[in-house]
Amino acid sequence: xxxxxxxxxxxxxxxxxxPAEELxxxxxxxxxxxVPGSPKMIRGILNLRGLLMPAVDMGAYLDIPDSTCQSFSxxxxxxxxxxxxxxxxxGDIMGFHIQELVLPPTHLSGQFQEAIEGAxxxxxxxxxxxxxxxxxxxxxxxxxxxxxxxxxxxxxx
Amino acid sequence: MENHDEILAxxxxxxxxxxxxxxxxxVRLEEDPSxxxxxxxxxxxxxxxxxxxxxxxxxxxxxxxxxxxxLLGKIRAGQAELDFDKSTRLLEMNDILxxxxxxxxxxxxxxxxxxxxxxxxxxxxxxxxKISPAQVSAAxxxxxxxxxxxxxDSMEVLEPPEIAFxxxxxxxxxxxxxxxxxxxxxxxxxxxxxxxxxxxxxxFSQQSSDKLFTSAVRSIDLLTxxxxxxxxxxxxxxxxxxxxxxxxxxxxxxxxCGKKVRLLQEGAETELDRILLDSIRDPLVHLIRNSIDHSxxxxxxxxxxxxxELAYLVLRAAxxxxxxxxxxxxDGAGIDYERVRQRAISRGLISVEKAHTLNHKELIDLIFLxxxxxxETVTNLSGRGVGMDVVKNNIENIGGSIEITSVPNxxxxxxxxxxxxxxxxxxxxxxxxxxxxxxxxxxxxxxVRFAPNEPNNGIEDFYGTPTFRLRDKLIPLLFLNEQLxxxxxxxxxxxxxxxxxxxxxxxxxxxxxEEVLNIQDIVIKPLxxxxxxxxNFAGATIMGNGExxxxxDVDGIARxxxxxxxxxxxxxxxxxxxxxxxxxxxxxxxxxxxxxxKIALPLDAIDHIIKLDSAEIQQNGNREVVYFNEQLMxxxxxxxxxxxxxxxxxxxxxxxxxxxxxxRDRLYGLVVKQVTDIIEVPAKLHELSxxxxxxxxxxxxxxxxxxxxxxEEVLIMHNIQEESNEYPQVIDVxxxx
Numbered sequence: 001x002x003x004x005x006x007x008x009x010x011x012x013x014x015x016x017x018x019p020a021e022e023l024x025x026x027x028x029x030x031x032x033x034x035v036p037g038s039p040k041m042i043r044g045i046l047n048l049r050g051l052l053m054p055a056v057d058m059g060a061y062l063d064i065p066d067s068t069c070q071s072f073s074x075x076x077x078x079x080x081x082x083x084x085x086x087x088x089x090x091g092d093i094m095g096f097h098i099q100e101l102v103l104p105p106t107h108l109s110g111q112f113q114e115a116i117e118g119a120x121x122x123x124x125x126x127x128x129x130x131x132x133x134x135x136x137x138x139x140x141x142x143x144x145x146x147x148x149x150x151x152x153x154x155x156x157x
Numbered sequence: 158m159e160n161h162d163e164i165l166a167x168x169x170x171x172x173x174x175x176x177x178x179x180x181x182x183x184v185r186l187e188e189d190p191s192x193x194x195x196x197x198x199x200x201x202x203x204x205x206x207x208x209x210x211x212x213x214x215x216x217x218x219x220x221x222x223x224x225x226x227x228l229l230g231k232i233r234a235g236q237a238e239l240d241f242d243k244s245t246r247l248l249e250m251n252d253i254l255x256x257x258x259x260x261x262x263x264x265x266x267x268x269x270x271x272x273x274x275x276x277x278x279x280x281x282x283x284x285x286x287k288i289s290p291a292q293v294s295a296a297x298x299x300x301x302x303x304x305x306x307x308x309x310d311s312m313e314v315l316e317p318p319e320i321a322f323x324x325x326x327x328x329x330x331x332x333x334x335x336x337x338x339x340x341x342x343x344x345x346x347x348x349x350x351x352x353x354x355x356x357x358x359x360x361f362s363q364q365s366s367d368k369l370f371t372s373a374v375r376s377i378d379l380l381t382x383x384x385x386x387x388x389x390x391x392x393x394x395x396x397x398x399x400x401x402x403x404x405x406x407x408x409x410x411x412x413x414c415g416k417k418v419r420l421l422q423e424g425a426e427t428e429l430d431r432i433l434l435d436s437i438r439d440p441l442v443h444l445i446r447n448s449i450d451h452s453x454x455x456x457x458x459x460x461x462x463x464x465x466e467l468a469y470l471v472l473r474a475a476x477x478x479x480x481x482x483x484x485x486x487x488d489g490a491g492i493d494y495e496r497v498r499q500r501a502i503s504r505g506l507i508s509v510e511k512a513h514t515l516n517h518k519e520l521i522d523l524i525f526l527x528x529x530x531x532x533e534t535v536t537n538l539s540g541r542g543v544g545m546d547v548v549k550n551n552i553e554n555i556g557g558s559i560e561i562t563s564v565p566n567x568x569x570x571x572x573x574x575x576x577x578x579x580x581x582x583x584x585x586x587x588x589x590x591x592x593x594x595x596x597x598x599x600x601x602x603x604x605v606r607f608a609p610n611e612p613n614n615g616i617e618d619f620y621g622t623p624t625f626r627l628r629d630k631l632i633p634l635l636f637l638n639e640q641l642x643x644x645x646x647x648x649x650x651x652x653x654x655x656x657x658x659x660x661x662x663x664x665x666x667x668x669x670x671e672e673v674l675n676i677q678d679i680v681i682k683p684l685x686x687x688x689x690x691x692x693n694f695a696g697a698t699i700m701g702n703g704e705x706x707x708x709x710d711v712d713g714i715a716r717x718x719x720x721x722x723x724x725x726x727x728x729x730x731x732x733x734x735x736x737x738x739x740x741x742x743x744x745x746x747x748x749x750x751x752x753x754x755k756i757a758l759p760l761d762a763i764d765h766i767i768k769l770d771s772a773e774i775q776q777n778g779n780r781e782v783v784y785f786n787e788q789l790m791x792x793x794x795x796x797x798x799x800x801x802x803x804x805x806x807x808x809x810x811x812x813x814x815x816x817x818x819x820x821r822d823r824l825y826g827l828v829v830k831q832v833t834d835i836i837e838v839p840a841k842l843h844e845l846s847x848x849x850x851x852x853x854x855x856x857x858x859x860x861x862x863x864x865x866x867x868x869e870e871v872l873i874m875h876n877i878q879e880e881s882n883e884y885p886q887v888i889d890v891x892x893x894x
Contacts, residue, residue, distance in 0.1 A: 031704055032705070033592075036693070037642060047703060050347075
């Protein structure tokens with residue numbers, strides 16, 4: 001029986017989890033710099049002791065409407081990249097047996113299917129486990145950036 | 158076993174040092190065989206190597222170094238002389254020693270190989286002076302060898318320490334420490350974080366009245382500064398770290414080409430950033446090979462030309478105006494311009510007609526084109542498929558430049574200009590839509606301030622492209638907030654904007670920003686994978702307060718805007734248009750400051766005029782403040798910021814008049830000498846041809862020139878001066894990746 005630990009956090013009404021071994025630290029009220037032209041899920045870049053990393057607005061990433069994702073940031077190191085997840089509040093670190101992971105329903109589509117690895121059943125709901133590699137991939141290479149530039153002007157004779 | 162590994166690793170490090178040293182010494186010895194100290198050095202080096210390899214029972218290494226040592230022993234004893242043949246063999250031995258060490262490092266055991274032929278040759282050479290070569294047969298030498306090695310095994314282990322002690326009686330040996338570059342980078346990172354943490358601490362100490370606390374903070378402040386300086390120094394390394402290998406290189410290349418070359422190195426102690434040092438190594442090797450292979454003639458031809466048989470190759474490094482100049486100079490045949498021309502034609506790089514119109518300088522530029530090689534046959538030296546184009550790219554990638562001059566039959570002169578360090582870039586801090594952005598200072602030609610809401614403000618609409626009339630040129634404008642899709646607060650009626658005039662591939666354009674803050678040296682942190690699609694930004698930096706600011710990519714913005722293409726298809730011609738002047742009157746307050754008698758400020762800019770007793774003025778750090786209307790008011794001495802102002806001793810005027818005004822929600826008091834009048838004047842401002850500091854321009858009233866104070870500029874100057882004291886000039890140290 002293999003047991004893994006997950007850091008639990010909350011965005012809107014959802015309880016979410018990321019692997020605890022990727023966790024560097026949890027921080028409150030880290031300042032970030034907006035990056036004009038970046039997609040909505042990227043809040044900006046922040047500086048953690050000299051390391052620059054993208055700050056991902058988890059509410060925007062998962063399309064959860066009633067979230068603010070203001071004060072807490074979870075710093076993760078996913079493979080070689082650092083990312084910061086901006087969330088509503090932080091819970092505990094909990095251990096689960098991997099075998100108990102419930103796979104997501106197949107009718108999830110697009111970004112959601114990629115984002116979610118599965119869920120664990122808690123007494124009072126589900127703990128949704130996120131695929132941090134997918135988040136990191138999307139944050140490093142944000143697709144769907146707004147094309148910046150002026151519309152070509154019609155030249156009147 | 159782990160312990161053994163550690164000792165072995167140390168041995169490998171030491172052996173490499175010895176072998177590298179031997180390379181240099183052999184070549185020097187060959188040039189000057191009478192240098193006894195050198196022979197001694199080499200002999201000791203080989204001896205140490207032999208001893209240590211015996212300890213690790215590395216038999217191959219031991220036998221080989223023993224053979225070399227025997228030959229050296231003869232040379233040291235004066236029984237043999239080092240000639241070309243011998244030094245070639247010795248260098249060959251050195252190469253094999255190096256291979257063995259590499260093998261040992263990789264697998265912890267000696268790589269297999271047979272060095273018997275070389276050993277025989279070495280031993281043969283060492284005996285040939287006494288015994289005729291015919292007598293030295295392989296069979297005779299071979300059986301002797303293992304015996305000698307085994308016999309010496311036990312005592313050799315003891316000997317090296319003895320030598321070390323003997324050479325340093327009573328004094329401590331300072332051994333340079335080798336540090337992993339990664340550790341160094343980590344340290345740098347920590348040092349820069351330390352600076353930022355210190356910056357956060359400073360304001361607390363300024364507010365605190367606790368003496369012990371403030372003095373502790375001050376010592377942290379000083380230590381951090383020193384730490385940062387030392388860290389920056391640590392990155393600098395003398396260029397001889399890469400030049401060390403060149404004597405051997407020159408010797409080998411020259412030998413292979415059948416040429417005689419003497420290498421001279423000047424300025425080997427010139428220091429350069431470690432990372433830059435690594436990136437100029439390969440270009441330099443290539444240039445040296447090129448010089449020997451292509452430019453320097455064979456000895457016979459040199460003699461025919463009346464030159465000395467021995468060619469000179471000079472490597473020179475020196476600091477010059479904040480850059481490092483590295484030169485490779487030879488006295489060979491130089492560049493054959495005719496052949497360059499023919500080659501360019503035959504390679505299809507250029508048309509025949511065009512080729513014949515090119516001068517020497519343009520022909521040299523052809524050499525840098527990809528796919529150019531003047532040699533008919535590709536040798537294994539210069540022609541490795543790496544052309545001068547790669548050299549040029551490598552140099553330009555680190556912000557350097559390359560320049561070649563060549564005079565036929567006199568030689569070639571290659572000059573590399575390398576920046577001292579990659580890390581630091583002076584940038585202009587600008588504000589746009591409440592965000593701070595940075596523009597690299599070297600891209601900015603000039604800064605222009607203008608009021609977009611005023612009539613006749615210099616902005617003209619050219620078929621939908623806003624353009625600005627800058628002296629006799631029309632330059633297109635890009636508004637930064639539009640380019641970045643930011644929403645700025647609506648402009649206030651008389652708000653002024655700044656135009657940074659930039660150059661994109663020879664086309665001038667203006668980037669409009671709301672505010673110019675200051676110029677500061679910053680450290681670039683590449684965005685890397687992070688947001689690599691953002692072509693509007695070249696990188697980021699961490700400011701003194703720990704916040705991140707983005708560096709604008711001027712080229713990226715120009716390209717993305719599409720403006721440049723539009724200009725190319727539709728070039729703007731200068732257009733004259735007459736705008737009738739509007740006569741409008743405004744009320745101004747006329748006053749004097751020390752040195753200037755007629756100076757005015759629009760009345761609506763001023764809140765109150767008060768008289769201030771010098772006793773009321775208090776110091777806050779280096780600022781003068783007054784408690785006024787239950788607020789803290791900054792006193793601004795205008796004579797400091799206005800051209801023509803004469804600084805007088807302070808507190809000269811016992812009750813000086815002070816004009817109070819608001820700027821960005823802060824209260825300022827302008828100290829003047831005397832308030833004279835309130836008058837109605839025409840609002841038409843005459844711009845000054847050479848902008849005067851602190852003045853907007855002047856108004857002509859009754860044939861009198863009245864200077865109009867530029868309140869905004871004065872207060873910006875005042876604030877910049879204040880802010881620049883807050884943080885050190887260089888706010889961060891470089892962190893690669």
